[in-house]
Amino acid sequence: MRQWWQQGSPWVWFSASALLVCLGLFMALLGLIAVKGMHHFWPAPLVQFQLTEQSRPQLGRLVRSVSDRAERKDRAYRLVDRGDLIVDASSQLPGRYLLLEAHQLLSDRPKQAVWVQLQDGRTFYGKQVGQETAPSDAGLWLDLGMAAPVLISAVEIRAYWLPNQLSFRQKGAVFWQEWRYFLTASPSQNQSAGGIFPAIFGTLVMVLLMAVLVTPFGILAAIYLHEYAPKNWLTQLIRTSVYNLAGIPSVVMGVFGLAFFVYVLGGSLDRLFYADQLPAPTFGTPGLFWAALTLALLTLPVVIVATEEGLSRLPQAQRLASFALGATQAETIWKVVAPQAAPAMLTGLILAIARAAGEVAPLMLVGVVKSAPQLPVDTQFPFIHLERKFMHLGYHLYDVGFQSPDAEVAMSLVYAIGLVLLTLILLLNLSAFFLRQRLRRKYRLID
Amino acid sequence: MQTTVQTTMQTKVAIHEFSLWLQHQQVLDAIELSIPANQVTALIGPSGCGKSSLLRAMNRMNELMLDCRSQGQVLLDGQNIYQSETDVARLRCRVGMVFQKPNPFPKSVYDNVAFGLRLQGQRSRRRLDEQVESALKQVGLWSEVKNRLHHNALTLSTGQQQRLVIARAIALQPEVLLLDEPASALDPISTLKVEELIYELKAAYTVVIVTHNMQQAARISDYTAFLNQGRLVEWAETHTIFTQPASQQTEDYITGRFG
Ligand SMILES: Nc1ncnc2c1ncn2[C@@H]1O[C@H](COP(=O)(O)OP(=O)(O)OP(=O)(O)O)[C@@H](O)[C@H]1O
Ligand SMILES: [Mg+2]
Secondary structure, three states, rough: EEEEEOHHHHHHHHHHHHHHHHHHHHHHHHHHEEEHHHOOOOOOOOOEOOOOOOOOEHHHHHHHHEOOOOOOOOOOOEEEOOOOOOOOOOOOOOEEEEEEEHHHEEEEOOOOOEEEEEOOEEEEEEEOOOOOOOOOOOOEEEEEOOOOOOEEEEEHEEEEOOOOHHHHHHHHHHHHHHHHHHHHHHEEOOEEEEEHHHHHHHHHEEEHHHHHHHHHHHHHHHHHHHOOOOOHHHHHHHHHHHHHHHHOOOOHHHHHHHHHHHHHHHHHHHHHHOHHHOOOOOOOOOOOOHHHHHHHHHHHHHHHHHHHHHHHHHHHHHHHHHHHOOOHHHHHHHHHHHHHHHHHHHHHHHHHHHEEEEEEHHHHHOEEEEEEOOOOOOOOOOEEEOOOOEEOOOHHHHHHHHHHOOOOHHHHHHHHHHHHHHHHHHHHHHHHHHHHHHHHHHOOOOO | OEEEEOOOEEEEEEEEEEEEEEOOOEEEEEEEEEOOOOOOEEEEOOOOHHHHHHHOOOOHHHHHOOOEEEEEEEOOOOOOOOOOHHHHHHHHHHHHEEOOOOOOOEEHHHHHHHHHHOOOOOOOOHHHHHHHHHHHHHHHOOHHHHOOOOEEEHOOOHHHHHHHHHHHHHHOOOOOOEEEEEOOOOOOOHHHHHHHHHHHHHOOHHHHHHEEHHHHHHHOOOOEEEEOOOEEEEEEEEEHHHHHOOOHHHHHHHOOOOO
């Protein structure tokens, strides 16, 4: 036992278990988001329920079971989504989501239960009237549990299936189709339906623009700090300050971006170049460019720190070799130092992207909106519209999850958006990562 | 201090009263030394005595070190290279240097040798090819690397790297070549090749070589300078130093009874 301690084995176990706990938490997080996010698109069976003994059976999607702990009676409730509601004067409708007691749920899962979504994003669950497997030319007659069947015209229908009849493979096909729709369509029904394409696109454009802004600045600043600046207390002070910039809360950066970039810089730009459009602001209002610039400022220290680290890992002998061959300092930096520190610069970029893509708070102040009428990039000159407001996945997630009136509809959607955001960040990072691997193989000296 | 050299000899590099401090520690103390043109001068002395520093003084590499201060003159063809108007990059093209530890760039073998040439503005692919080939042939590396010219130079063995950095330096055709233990990682055959190379180079270049190998110094050098603790103890024609050294210290060092 003493020997076991002396050999330092406990430390191996401690550190290994710490790692294991971290990994476990990561896996739990990723697993939860992946499973819940995927679940959003898997066609759920439709069940039948009856509000009162006398009322007509209706169809709904079983969301989950809720057990009433407070009363300690173990009364099980079921949360059921009965879809969007067609309001007619005769019916008193209590809302889209219903909390039902077990006896209100009928055991029957009718084969003709239809899931139908309209172009505008409204979803209905109803029983098909008649036997056709596809909507006729006129449209689809649905029994929505109201006094009479409702006709939904064919042009209005976006998607349509009979979930209780689908085989596993067919469900899979529906799953992919819905994913594709989610990734490529615009949101509808006050963000609760439709897709998230504008948000994906906005995030991507904003992050790339941020990368384009922060990379040259960060790298040049790091090169100056490490290669040119005299090594004295002033340089050290500047370096420390830059490193500490990384600790500024991002929302404070957002305030700065709004106050300085938007109002001061943007306001001046407007007075100089867009005077004819005043008082309607062009750049003097939150927009894509200011958001990217604010995030660039936020991630600048990350790039500088990573680049400097790479520069200081480069052996001095490499610089001396270059000088000894008659290179000037500039030639040494561009031909020897910078290429070999490129992997480190990319590391900085990866970290910057990871940070920027997940940042929401400052963006709310400098350019992100709940829903933007236009994409920031289109076919109209000048193609990329830096002054436009844009949508962002992180903000969209917040908006759907916490600003929508219907928390239930949001739940699984939030996971789906989270999954997309995670995947997007992962893809951005992976591409930078592979670029870095290629560079590393090229310059094998430093890792 | 002994100076037993005929004054008729043309001096390429003259070092006058040169002192050097690195990080507030004196490394060279009032060195007075002439490097004759088209001759091989060997610098010998115990480890840490300042041989590498003295070499670096001749192409102003010391000033790239942290906290360096120097005093005195180094004249290249009668021009003080420590004047403020000296073009240091140009100076280092004229005075080439090979470091104690081989330090090839993590680029291809070809790009390593062509590095200096490209800096000089050589853009012609054909001329570059020729010059790279001839430099590699001179150091006896051509046959070993001609099929992997475009492989990363760091995949070469240490001995090959050592010859590569020599090739890289002589590709620029410097007037003076400073070699800091160029054969420390070489097998006897490669060592012989490098020694032959140095012998050939003598015709066109002035060579200063640091070595810890007394036989090597005796074999290849025309003049030998013995340094100890930052001071020049003795400087003379090589056979004089090895047969009748003026100073007891030198004799002890050469015969291996030192310290
Ligand atoms: N960058 C530096 N900063 C401070 N001191 C240094 C530096 N480089 C060398 N020195 C010191 O200068 C002295 C001479 O070093 P130098 O490298 O010239 O010795 P050397 O004769 O080449 O030794 P060796 O035979 O081991 O290569 C040593 O005492 C060393 O500690
Ligand atoms: Mg040395």
